[in-house]
Amino acid sequence: xxxxxxxxxxxxxxxxxxxxxxxxxxxxxxxxxxxxxxxxxxxxxxxxxxxxxxxxxxxxxxxxxxxxxxxxxxxxxxxxxxxxxxxxxxxxxxxxxxxxxxxxxxxxxxxxxxxxxxxxxxxxxxxxxxxxxxxxxxxxxxxxxxxxxxxxxxxxxxxxxxxxxxxxxxxxxxxxxxxxxxxxxxxxxxxxxxxxxxxxxxxxxxxxxxxxxxxxxxxxxxxxxxxxxxxxxxxxxxxxxxxxxxxxxxxxxxxxxxxxxxxxxxxxxxxxxxxxxxxxxxxxxxxxxxxxxxxxxxxxxxxxxxxxxxxxxxxxxxxxxxxxxxxxxxxxxxxxxxxxxxxxxxxxxxxxxxxxxxxxxxxxxxxxxxxxxxxxxxxxxxxxxxxxxxxxxxxxxxxxxxxxxxxxxxxxxxxxxxxxxxxxxxxxxxxxxxxxxxxxxxxxxxxxxxxxxxxxxxxxxxxxxxxxxxxxxxxxxxxxxxxxxxxxxxxxxxxxxxxxxxxxxxxxxxxxxxx
Amino acid sequence: xxxxxxxxxxxxxxxxxxxxxxxxxxxxxxxxxxxxxxxxxxxxxxxxxxxxxxxxxxxxxxxxxxxxxxxxxxxxxxxxxxxxxxxxxxxxxxxxxxxxxxxxxxxxxxxxxxxxxxxxxxxxxxxxxxxxxxxxxxxxxxxxxxxxxxxxxxxxxxxxxxxxxxxxxxxxxxxxxxxxxxxxxxxxxxxxxxxxxxxxxxxxxxxxxxxxxxxxxxxxxxxxxxxxxxxxxxxxxxxxxxxxxxxxxxxxxxxxxxxxxxxxxxxxxxxxxxxxxxxxxxxxxxxxxxxxxxxxxxxxxxxxxxxxxxxxxxxxxxxxxxxxxxxxxxxxxx
Numbered sequence: 001x002x003x004x005x006x007x008x009x010x011x012x013x014x015x016x017x018x019x020x021x022x023x024x025x026x027x028x029x030x031x032x033x034x035x036x037x038x039x040x041x042x043x044x045x046x047x048x049x050x051x052x053x054x055x056x057x058x059x060x061x062x063x064x065x066x067x068x069x070x071x072x073x074x075x076x077x078x079x080x081x082x083x084x085x086x087x088x089x090x091x092x093x094x095x096x097x098x099x100x101x102x103x104x105x106x107x108x109x110x111x112x113x114x115x116x117x118x119x120x121x122x123x124x125x126x127x128x129x130x131x132x133x134x135x136x137x138x139x140x141x142x143x144x145x146x147x148x149x150x151x152x153x154x155x156x157x158x159x160x161x162x163x164x165x166x167x168x169x170x171x172x173x174x175x176x177x178x179x180x181x182x183x184x185x186x187x188x189x190x191x192x193x194x195x196x197x198x199x200x201x202x203x204x205x206x207x208x209x210x211x212x213x214x215x216x217x218x219x220x221x222x223x224x225x226x227x228x229x230x231x232x233x234x235x236x237x238x239x240x241x242x243x244x245x246x247x248x249x250x251x252x253x254x255x256x257x258x259x260x261x262x263x264x265x266x267x268x269x270x271x272x273x274x275x276x277x278x279x280x281x282x283x284x285x286x287x288x289x290x291x292x293x294x295x296x297x298x299x300x301x302x303x304x305x306x307x308x309x310x311x312x313x314x315x316x317x318x319x320x321x322x323x324x325x326x327x328x329x330x331x332x333x334x335x336x337x338x339x340x341x342x343x344x345x346x347x348x349x350x351x352x353x354x355x356x357x358x359x360x361x362x363x364x365x366x367x368x369x370x371x372x373x374x375x376x377x378x379x380x381x382x383x384x385x386x387x388x389x390x391x392x393x394x395x396x397x398x399x400x401x402x403x404x405x406x407x408x409x410x411x412x413x414x415x416x417x418x419x420x421x422x423x424x425x426x427x428x429x430x431x432x433x434x435x436x437x438x439x440x441x442x443x444x445x446x447x448x449x450x451x452x453x454x455x456x457x458x459x460x461x462x463x464x465x466x467x468x469x470x471x472x473x474x475x476x477x478x479x480x481x482x483x484x485x486x487x488x489x490x491x492x493x494x495x496x497x498x499x500x501x502x503x504x505x506x507x508x509x510x511x512x513x514x515x
Numbered sequence: 516x517x518x519x520x521x522x523x524x525x526x527x528x529x530x531x532x533x534x535x536x537x538x539x540x541x542x543x544x545x546x547x548x549x550x551x552x553x554x555x556x557x558x559x560x561x562x563x564x565x566x567x568x569x570x571x572x573x574x575x576x577x578x579x580x581x582x583x584x585x586x587x588x589x590x591x592x593x594x595x596x597x598x599x600x601x602x603x604x605x606x607x608x609x610x611x612x613x614x615x616x617x618x619x620x621x622x623x624x625x626x627x628x629x630x631x632x633x634x635x636x637x638x639x640x641x642x643x644x645x646x647x648x649x650x651x652x653x654x655x656x657x658x659x660x661x662x663x664x665x666x667x668x669x670x671x672x673x674x675x676x677x678x679x680x681x682x683x684x685x686x687x688x689x690x691x692x693x694x695x696x697x698x699x700x701x702x703x704x705x706x707x708x709x710x711x712x713x714x715x716x717x718x719x720x721x722x723x724x725x726x727x728x729x730x731x732x733x734x735x736x737x738x739x740x741x742x743x744x745x746x747x748x749x750x751x752x753x754x755x756x757x758x759x760x761x762x763x764x765x766x767x768x769x770x771x772x773x774x775x776x777x778x779x780x781x782x783x784x785x786x787x788x789x790x791x792x793x794x795x796x797x798x799x800x801x802x803x804x805x806x807x808x809x810x811x812x813x814x815x816x817x818x819x820x821x822x823x824x825x826x827x828x829x830x831x832x833x834x835x836x837x838x839x840x841x842x843x844x845x846x847x848x849x
Contacts, residue, residue, distance in 0.1 A: 222836065
């Protein structure tokens with residue numbers, strides 16, 4: 001078994017340890033009371049019910065997201081449709097709108113409120129169905145972009161070989177294409193699943209009680225950090241269980257072929273008479289993802305736009321965007337480091353470390369923020385309330401989002417390329433830089449976008465850990481919406497969506513250029 | 516190319532660390548009140564006193580948790596919170612330092628920390644009964660919140676069980692009357708066809724539309740509507756004196772023990788209780804002033820009357836929101 005060089009191993013060990021620190025904080029908090037005192041509170045019927053609700057919702061959302069994301073990913077990567085970049089952006093846009101705003105828009109469009117605002121009579125959305133629809137719409141991009149990256153990286157010659165060996169189109173797809181999509185499906189699905197478990201904004205608006213209800217009310221209403229720490233640990237235990245399942249399911253197979261790569265450009269499937277069905281599906285998604293933020297802006301602004309100070313707006317946009325860009329770049333690099341090492345130097349140890357990122361992701365943001373307050377103040381006070389800590393916290397929390405796309409891509413890239421470069425006398429880094437790295441471009445764009453969009457709209461960690469006076473678009477939007485000052489909130493919602501989409505569009509058009 | 520990138524990146528990182536480390540001596544406020552409501556008055560304070568104020572804005576409960584976690588190492592000097600419950604929690608954790616009598620004496624004792632004397636209210640908001648002037652005569656309004664379960668109010672009442680102020684009111688009812696009576700009232704209201712709204716504003720709109728005839732909101736929403744349209748067909752009223760339906764909750768402020776700027780902090784509190792600031796809360800935000808040295812807002816009661824109308828309760832006790840959430844869940848309102 002090959003051992004990774006120290007310059008890969010050390011940073012990973014370090015970051016992995018740092019990700020685990022908040023877990024240590026939770027354990028300290030949890031065991032500040034004797035477990036016997038809390039066990040009855042913990043294992044009561046209500047918590048089981050909440051957990052069941054959560055799991056049912058999470059599985060349903062993963063299922064529905066898959067049903068939307070898979071055809072969409074295929075159509076925007078492998079079909080002969082036009083405007084594929086536009087449709088791809090339609091699949092990114094839902095990530096630019098904070099989930100609670102999406103839920104709010106759906107609530108105002110349907111049922112009693114829908115009648116009042118639009119005069120149309122749509123069935124009332126709330127409870128399970130409301131949460132399912134809002135969360136599916138909000139999270140399908142995770143699956144969509146992961147699957148799309150994987151599909152773009154497929155090597156068409158594999159399919160050709162399968163066909164030449166006598167497989168039919170369908171069975172070749174089944175035996176050759178689908179297995180290659182499995183890592184992408186798991187990374188995306190895991191993100192969606194964990195997102196649903198952690199969501200509070202949507203389920204509370206839709207009045208569907210999940211486990212995060214318990215955590216939230218413990219922190220925010222009872223100010224009890226001990227019992228809340230126990231609940232957070234339950235979520236993490238659940239996550240570990242999921243990770244173990246995933247770990248055993250995809251034993252890293254190599255999904256690349258030997259020999260030359262990309263002997264010919266991928267053949268786009270002609271849709272023929274199915275074209276119109278495909279277009280209407282994609283236009284439907286585009287319509288929804290444009291209509292929802294537009295509606296909320298118009299609905300909130302009512303009769304007029306409140307004037308925004310131009311300079312102060314520019315300042316907030318710059319603050320939001322620069323922190324998000326920086327975090328996104330750093331996370332993408334880190335994700336590359338983690339996935340590259342765990343795939344190229346396979347060992348249980350590094351594969352486990354790669355999965356640690358999901359622990360950071362699954363930790364309830366309130367617990368995560370408090371942990372970092374404690375850890376920095378009592379460990380390294382000089383970083384407290386600095387951008388350094390804020391960016392570190394964002395990075396450790398969102399890292400998991402950037403792992404998936406890069407992981408699928410590396411799995412598809414033959415290691416022989418690097419070996420060939422090495423044999424020509426290049427150093428390991430140089431070999432990687434000139435062979436593998438250029439092939440990772442598209443998936444790094446997706447990773448970057450995930451993190452960028454997540455940080456742009458993040459709230460609790462920003463509130464707790466940001467330097468004093470740091471202001472973001474998401475904070476402004478939330479603080480006005482919270483005061484029911486919707487006219488004032490509307491322009492911030494609009495600016496947030498436009499700025500987010502602008503950045504994502506810029507990087508995605510880079511992807512097109514490279515084709 | 517790539518070296519430029521790395522150098523640039525490290526420069527950004529280093530700059531961002533040091534831009535914050537070299538902070539000057541200034542007053543640091545954690546504010547659970549939103550920027551849109553309090554920024555003008557803080558700016559005014561800075562201008563008049565030549566003191567720089569740094570404000571961390573956020574959700575009241577999250578900031579309270581932050582303060583608890585920071586403990587004695589908190590960089591904050593002052594915590595300005597949206598409700599008595601969060602202030603009570605900070606007080607209970609022993610993080611506030613006791614206030615001196617020159618501050619305590621300005622604010623009625625009903626609107627400060629009864630036991631620990633470590634926070635005071637800066638403004639108040641009252642629960643009221645709002646009614647449609649088209650459908651209800653003022654003399655027909657119920658005198659107690661417990662009368663709303665009468666069949667004559669069947670399907671005519673609106674409330675917002677998910678609203679935090681409504682939940683504070685339920686907590687007050689639990690404190691004053693106990694679990695059983697509160698539960699029975701909630702159930703009777705529910706069985707009487709009381710309609711649930713997501714929050715206060717839709718209650719006011721539904722009253723104007725005639726969908727409901729009376730509602731249970733906070734007092735200032737209607738005033739914001741009336742500012743835009745003085746003929747708005749809704750009015751509001753208190754129940755009989757001391758009725759729990761008239762609960763007055765407060766936004767309040769305290770000085771943290773960890774503060775090294777206690778003098779400046781006191782100056783800020785004095786300023787927020789000064790006629791100028793109180794006038795701002797009353798005429799711009801439509802909240803109740805907690806001192807009586809202002810030109811009264813015509814649409815609000817005088818402070819003296821407000822004290823008389825509001826129920827006798829220690830606002831620090833309104834921190835058992837969890838119990839209230841459980842009760843609301845139990846009766847099926849959440």
